[in-house]
Amino acid sequence: MDRIPILKMDDFLLVSIQVDMYDQLALNLEKDLIKLVQKHESRGVLIDISAVYIVDSFMGRILGNITAMAKIMDATTIVVGMQPAVAITLVELGMPLQGVLTALNVEKGMELLRKFVPNTSEQESEADDGYPE
Amino acid sequence: MAKQTASILKKRKKYVLKTWIDTQVEDPILREDLMSNEDMHKESEELLEAFIIAIQSDNYDNTEAKEYNLIIELLTTISLSRAHTGFTPRETATFVMSLKRAIIRVLQEEYQNDLDTLINEALKISDLLDSLSIITIETYLKGREEVITRQSNEINEISTPVIKVWEGVLAMPIIGTIDSARTQIVMESLLHEIVESGCSIAILDISGVPTVDSLVAQHLIKTVNATRLMGAECIISGIKPDIAQTIVHLGIDLSGIQTKTSLAAALQLAFSKMNLAVRKTNHPKNVNY
Numbered sequence: 001m002d003r004i005p006i007l008k009m010d011d012f013l014l015v016s017i018q019v020d021m022y023d024q025l026a027l028n029l030e031k032d033l034i035k036l037v038q039k040h041e042s043r044g045v046l047i048d049i050s051a052v053y054i055v056d057s058f059m060g061r062i063l064g065n066i067t068a069m070a071k072i073m074d075a076t077t078i079v080v081g082m083q084p085a086v087a088i089t090l091v092e093l094g095m096p097l098q099g100v101l102t103a104l105n106v107e108k109g110m111e112l113l114r115k116f117v118p119n120t121s122e123q124e125s126e127a128d129d130g131y132p133e
Numbered sequence: 134m135a136k137q138t139a140s141i142l143k144k145r146k147k148y149v150l151k152t153w154i155d156t157q158v159e160d161p162i163l164r165e166d167l168m169s170n171e172d173m174h175k176e177s178e179e180l181l182e183a184f185i186i187a188i189q190s191d192n193y194d195n196t197e198a199k200e201y202n203l204i205i206e207l208l209t210t211i212s213l214s215r216a217h218t219g220f221t222p223r224e225t226a227t228f229v230m231s232l233k234r235a236i237i238r239v240l241q242e243e244y245q246n247d248l249d250t251l252i253n254e255a256l257k258i259s260d261l262l263d264s265l266s267i268i269t270i271e272t273y274l275k276g277r278e279e280v281i282t283r284q285s286n287e288i289n290e291i292s293t294p295v296i297k298v299w300e301g302v303l304a305m306p307i308i309g310t311i312d313s314a315r316t317q318i319v320m321e322s323l324l325h326e327i328v329e330s331g332c333s334i335a336i337l338d339i340s341g342v343p344t345v346d347s348l349v350a351q352h353l354i355k356t357v358n359a360t361r362l363m364g365a366e367c368i369i370s371g372i373k374p375d376i377a378q379t380i381v382h383l384g385i386d387l388s389g390i391q392t393k394t395s396l397a398a399a400l401q402l403a404f405s406k407m408n409l410a411v412r413k414t415n416h417p418k419n420v421n422y
Contacts (some may be wrong), residue, residue, distance in 0.1 A: 080364055084324030087359040096358035098389075103364035104333055 004029045008040050012113060013075075016048040021055075026062040033066055037075050044113040045070050048106055050081030060095040067100045076116045077101065080109035138254050139189045141243050142236065150181055153235035162227065167218050176211055181232070183207050193257045196264055205268060212269045216276030225273045229266040233259055293319050295326040302403045303332045304396065306371075308341035316352035320359060333365045334406060336399045340371030350385040357390050366406070368392070370399035 002025055007014040013036055015029065033045060045066070052059075067077040080103045090097060101116070103109035142149060154177055158170070183204035190200045208229070215225045237255050244251035288309070298304045305323050309315075323335060337356065342349070353369060360367035370393040372380075380387060393399040404411065 079362075082363045084321060084328060084359070084363065087324060087362040088320060090362055091355045091359045097362060100362075102362055104327070104331055105364075108333065108364065 002028075003032065006032055006036055008036070008042070011042055011117060012044040012046060012110075013037065013040070013042045014046050014048070016051075018051045021052065021059050021062075023058055026059055030062055030066055030069070034069050034073070037070055037073050042075050043117040045075055045077040046106065046109050046113060047077065047079050048081050048109075049079060049086070050083065050105070052086060053083055055086045055089050057093050057095060060090050060093060060097065063100060064095070064097055067097075076113060078103055078109045078113050078116075080104070080106055138240065138258070139185060139191075141239065142185050142188070145239050145243075146181060146185065149235050149239050150178055152238055153177055153181065153232050156231045156234055157228065160227065160231065162224055164220060164224055167220060176207075176228075177232075180204065180207055180211070180229075184232070188258075188261070193261050194264075196261075196268065204265070208265060208269050209272045212273040213276040216273045217280065220273075222270060222273060226266050226270055229262060229269050233262045236262075289315060289318050293322055295322055297330060297332065298336070298400060299403065301332050301407060302334045302336065302400065303327065303330060304336040304338060304400075306338040306341060306396075310344065311342060311349045311352060313348070313352070316349075316356070320352075320356045323356065324359060324363060327360065327363055327365050334403045335360055335365055335367045336396065336403065337367060337369045338371040338396050338399070339369060339376070340373065340396070342371075342376075345376045345379055347383050347385060350380060350383070350387070354387070354390065366391070368399045368402060370394070370396045 002019075004015060004017055004019075004025065006029075013033065015033065017029075019025075021029075036042065037045065047063070047066070063079060067079075070077045078101045079097075082102065101112065103112050154174060157173060157177070187201050187204050190198070192198050192200060195201075196205065211228070212225050215228075236258055240251060240254055240258070244254065292308050293305065293315070296304045296306075303323070303326055305319065305326075307319060311319070323337070326332075327335060337353065339345070339353070345353075357367040357369065368391045369387075372392050372394055391402065393402060
């Protein structure tokens, strides 16, 4: 069965989706990710979707689910590199993914993640940067 | 019988042409400012020739037949060029319709002793010319529509520039009313520019938008949400008092969106988000422009 690789980096988990998602793949990712969050006690998850050009409401829901599940397990999720077409589609589908943190690219995503996860950053007090909780 | 009409017209072509052109010249709506007499003369002659060729086949009602190809092609060119130069529909249609009078005048002279044939032929010719004028008008309208589409495309292209106002800050001033087609362009070009430039703050300036209704507001919200999904922030600036009033009266919730009254205020906000500050220097010397 196809799986999307999940990389562990210190306190974070990195996922880069390089293929078009179909439902089973997305469900597997959700399951694997949550398992690994528990196993490594990760504090942050970074999902790179810069290579995803096609998205449907299911995929949007999975992203929302992962964020919500990770949050319950005390991990912050950041979705990075969303393509304009994907963003427009999600908004037109009525899924603005409120509550999901986003960043333009992996670099900025990591920066943001470090701000949100106190252990790895001394700039805890600067977490208030206008991003919705 | 019809062949006879065609040959009569062929024989007296010069006369018909002269009568036709005289009618056009006498007509008070003749647009000498848009078209010279020679051009009109040339167009009329070509069209009359094509008309005679077309009716030689004794086909008076099927304008889709191949003998009509030439005349329809001519009519298309004429009415398209008239649509582009600014003739009115009436002026364009009258050009074809005035041929009727010239032809029937000739037929009247030729068929003096045969009233039945005269009426029959006159009716046929008149029907045919009517359908040709309809074709002319249709093409004319198509030509005008092309002009309109081209212009609105041009407006869309020139009216949605994305400007980089600072390192990491993009601004997009929107001028004119927004409809769904324009919003799509606005949204797409803004999002693409965000990807291209890697700027994380975008300012959408709506000071040039005369009215904001619920649809426009919804479009703005969508744009802001899409920007956020991509990982950038969107500030809306240029909200005028009457727009603020309309938005509140319509019950639109903009609470999740950062709004500012002016582009300057939005830029200030962008600076503070990026931990930048603008301050006066104490040494105003060496300022080179």
